[in-house]
Amino acid sequence: MADINNTIATTTEVVITGFGGQGIILAGRIIGKAAALRDGKESTLVQSYGPESRGGACSAQVVISDKTIHYPYIRRPDVLVCMSQSGYEKYIDDIKDSTLLLIDEDLVHPGNIKIDFFAIPATRMAEEIGRKMMANIIMTGFFTAISQKISLAAAKDTVAESVPKGTEALNIKAFSKGYDFGLALLKGREKKAAGKIGAIA
Amino acid sequence: MNSFKIILFLCNWGPHAAFQELQDKRADIPAEIKMIRIPCSGRINKSLLFKPFEMGADGVLLIGCSPGSCRYGSGTDIATRSTEDTRQILELLGLKKERLQLNTFLPDEPDALLQFLKNFCEEIKAIGHSPVPSEKQEHKTEESASLAEIISSHDIYACQDCGKCTSACPLTLSGKPFSPRALAGSIIAGDIESPSVQEGIWSCLTCGLCYDRCPSAVNFPDFIQNMRIFFKNKDKNGHESHGGFFQSLMRTMTSPAVNTKRWEILPEDIRIDPDSKTLFFGGCAPYFDKYFNHNLGVSISNTNMDSLRLLNFFDIVPSVLSNERCCGHDLLWTGDLDNFKILAGLNIDAMKNLGIEQVITTCPECYRTLSHDYPEHGIDVPFKVTHMYDILETEISKGAVEFKETGKKITFQDSCRLSRFAGRADLPRKLLQRLKPDIFKEMPETGSAAICCGNTGWTGCDSHSKALQAKRLRQARATGSDLLITSCPKCQIHLKCAMQDPFLGNELSMDVMDLTSMIAKTIYWK
Numbered sequence: 012m013a014d015i016n017n018t019i020a021t022t023t024e025v026v027i028t029g030f031g032g033q034g035i036i037l038a039g040r041i042i043g044k045a046a047a048l049r050d051g052k053e054s055t056l057v058q059s060y061g062p063e064s065r066g067g068a069c070s071a072q073v074v075i076s077d078k079t080i081h082y083p084y085i086r087r088p089d090v091l092v093c094m095s096q097s098g099y100e101k102y103i104d105d106i107k108d109s110t111l112l113l114i115d116e117d118l119v120h121p122g123n124i125k126i127d128f129f130a131i132p133a134t135r136m137a138e139e140i141g142r143k144m145m146a147n148i149i150m151t152g153f154f155t156a157i158s159q160k161i162s163l164a165a166a167k168d169t170v171a172e173s174v175p176k177g178t179e180a181l182n183i184k185a186f187s188k189g190y191d192f193g194l195a196l197l198k199g200r201e202k203k204a205a206g207k208i209g210a211i212a
Numbered sequence: 213m214n215s216f217k218i219i220l221f222l223c224n225w226g227p228h229a230a231f232q233e234l235q236d237k238r239a240d241i242p243a244e245i246k247m248i249r250i251p252c253s254g255r256i257n258k259s260l261l262f263k264p265f266e267m268g269a270d271g272v273l274l275i276g277c278s279p280g281s282c283r284y285g286s287g288t289d290i291a292t293r294s295t296e297d298t299r300q301i302l303e304l305l306g307l308k309k310e311r312l313q314l315n316t317f318l319p320d321e322p323d324a325l326l327q328f329l330k331n332f333c334e335e336i337k338a339i340g341h342s343p344v345p346s347e348k349q350e351h352k353t354e355e356s357a358s359l360a361e362i363i364s365s366h367d368i369y370a371c372q373d374c375g376k377c378t379s380a381c382p383l384t385l386s387g388k389p390f391s392p393r394a395l396a397g398s399i400i401a402g403d404i405e406s407p408s409v410q411e412g413i414w415s416c417l418t419c420g421l422c423y424d425r426c427p428s429a430v431n432f433p434d435f436i437q438n439m440r441i442f443f444k445n446k447d448k449n450g451h452e453s454h455g456g457f458f459q460s461l462m463r464t465m466t467s468p469a470v471n472t473k474r475w476e477i478l479p480e481d482i483r484i485d486p487d488s489k490t491l492f493f494g495g496c497a498p499y500f501d502k503y504f505n506h507n508l509g510v511s512i513s514n515t516n517m518d519s520l521r522l523l524n525f526f527d528i529v530p531s532v533l534s535n536e537r538c539c540g541h542d543l544l545w546t547g548d549l550d551n552f553k554i555l556a557g558l559n560i561d562a563m564k565n566l567g568i569e570q571v572i573t574t575c576p577e578c579y580r581t582l583s584h585d586y587p588e589h590g591i592d593v594p595f596k597v598t599h600m601y602d603i604l605e606t607e608i609s610k611g612a613v614e615f616k617e618t619g620k621k622i623t624f625q626d627s628c629r630l631s632r633f634a635g636r637a638d639l640p641r642k643l644l645q646r647l648k649p650d651i652f653k654e655m656p657e658t659g660s661a662a663i664c665c666g667n668t669g670w671t672g673c674d675s676h677s678k679a680l681q682a683k684r685l686r687q688a689r690a691t692g693s694d695l696l697i698t699s700c701p702k703c704q705i706h707l708k709c710a711m712q713d714p715f716l717g718n719e720l721s722m723d724v725m726d727l728t729s730m731i732a733k734t735i736y737w738k
């Protein structure tokens with residue numbers, strides 16, 4: 012695959028996909044707003060509506076860049092976040108070798124794919140804190156930790172101002188769960204790479 | 213004045229004849245040596261071997277009969293084991309094992325004996341004085357509260373005489389003529405000298421089950437603690453097990469010049485950061501391991517090592533206190549408040565100097581003592597005390613870790629200090645839930661209602677506490693489990709001890725493992 016040239020390298024294209032009702036668009040909006048309003052970057056958001064919003068596949072396309080964005084549609088995402096199997100299947104053929112793939116491990120079964128991916132049981136974790144609908148916020152935290160495309164402070168503040176009044180604390184908790192899980196996963200990979208899988212040598 | 217002090221325990225039989233010949237000849241036996249005639253070297257147990265060091269001796273010699281010539285057969289062997297274990301403990305304490313030596317002589321070896329005594333004296337002089345002063349500085353003994361004050365501050369008058377405590381007390385249920393209700397009643401009546409009160413005060417396990425049941429919230433274990441302090445101040449002795457060895461060990465650590473070496477040998481895979489403001493406090497584990505080396509074969513230090521490995525696993529690299537002393541739990545619970553406070557002060561000062569912000573410990577007694585008893589007794593604790601399980605729970609719940617199947621059927625022994633006193637019975641269970649046992653089955657009495665392991669603070673161990681341990685182990689076996697998980701090092705020691713009952717054979721035996729070690733063995737990055 013031809014390499015992308017330098018001017019576009021400062022741009023990150025993120026696709027988040029799942030079912031309607033999972034809060035996919037809100038996750039996209041939080042990521043975009045965090046980048047644009049708090050991290051001082053440019054961002055755009057394109058949402059897929061139509062028949063998809065009624066429980067079918069649904070997606071948010073977010074572009075984050077240091078420069079003015081001329082084209083908000085995404086063909087080959089740098090980061091692909093999948094919260095449903097159908098969403099995954101729809102986008103998986105568009106990925107590049109360098110694409111960062113994040114999935115909800117209980118909802119997406121990737122099968123044999125050529126790239127590495129990062130999995131989190133976001134929906135299960137949301138159920139554990141008693142709010143299944145916060146899986147998107149957990150995923151946003153996970154995205155923040157793994158991709159490093161938006162800052163932690165920006166992400167947290169944006170979560171707090173984007174969710175219904177009175178649910179801020181719980182949403183921040185959900186976000187932190189996802190974020191901590193992401194960091195733990197990165198730490199675990201680092202350890203595994205160094206040959207330290209268990210606690211006892 | 214500043215002369216060296218050497219104690220010679222000398223067996224009555226073989227070597228004493230040789231010594232007597234030296235005396236008759238007016239041989240120049242070094243003046244530093246004070247001889248104590250003993251019936252057999254095998255009778256000088258570890259607590260007697262150690263006691264002179266607590267009192268400031270610079271060296272101790274145990275001299276018995278040559279192998280094969282022991283009048284009682286096994287004396288020399290027992291002496292060899294006791295000396296070996298005690299020497300290792302001296303080493304851990306930083307007193308140097310060379311200060312204690314065992315040797316054997318025949319009656320017709322006076323010259324060899326004299327030469328040995330002289331050499332030992334020279335060796336001790338070369339090592340120098342013991343860091344433990346022989347004259348204890350007279351520190352102000354705090355006026356203990358009067359009986360009336362103890363009774364009123366514990367609100368013993370609130371007792372409704374309902375007897376719930378007695379019917380819950382595991383000691384009473386083991387058949388011992390012991391009743392917390394009656395004990396409280398006798399003390400209120402001022403009958404403190406009676407044998408039943410004297411016996412009762414030192415028998416209570418301070419397990420706290422009665423307090424858990426009492427409708428008037430009479431804190432019986434705390435009351436017992438105060439009564440013990442009261443009696444200790446009146447020079448009344450307790451019923452310390454193992455001849456008071458552990459209390460003696462802890463009192464030795466109250467000398468500021470003692471420089472322990474308990475952290476000296478760490479396995480290579482463990483990372484420590486001397487500059488870290490998070491400190492791991494290990495407790496007395498290495499001393500216990502050495503003490504029980506020949507009896508129980510316990511390895512309590514593994515719990516500490518596995519704790520450190522788990523911290524490292526999560527990229528937490530703590531410091532350790534190179535001169536760590538015992539937390540003082542066992543002194544406090546056997547009434548030695550003065551020495552408890554000295555130990556606490558020395559530990560706290562050392563940690564203050566390092567600017568420690570957080571102390572992590574796996575031992576439930578250290579946890580209880582540092583977090584509760586230090587402040588309770590007016591010792592300021594300028595850092596946060598965290599139990600290892602809290603760290604584990606936080607880190608594990610972040611995710612990305614998994615557990616290997618244990619392949620074991622598991623049951624769990626609660627620690628009274630963690631599950632009942634600190635009210636954290638849920639904490640080990642959360643962790644147990646994460647493990648992958650074939651089956652996890654609780655015993656009939658669990659959590660805050662759990663039965664004690666049979667001893668606290670090394671006091672009052674007797675046939676009744678043994679009966680209660682046997683009952684507990686039978687409960688554990690009746691769950692059909694093949695592994696008993698513990699959370700307190702002492703539970704492991706006391707229960708393993710009970711398993712060795714020669715009359716019960718293998719009836720009580722069971723594999724035992726600490727929860728932290730089980731986690732360390734099975735956890736991995738997903």
Ligand code: SF4
Nearest residue numbers: 381416417419420422
């Ligand atoms: S603390 Fe335990 S051993 Fe002591 S009286 Fe209460 S229940 Fe009995």
Ligand code: SF4
Nearest residue numbers: 371372374375377426
């Ligand atoms: S349970 Fe409490 S109120 Fe009842 S007899 Fe015991 S100390 Fe008294």
Ligand code: SF4
Nearest residue numbers: 453667673705706709
């Ligand atoms: S149960 Fe065994 S180890 Fe525990 S105090 Fe008694 S004799 Fe010692």
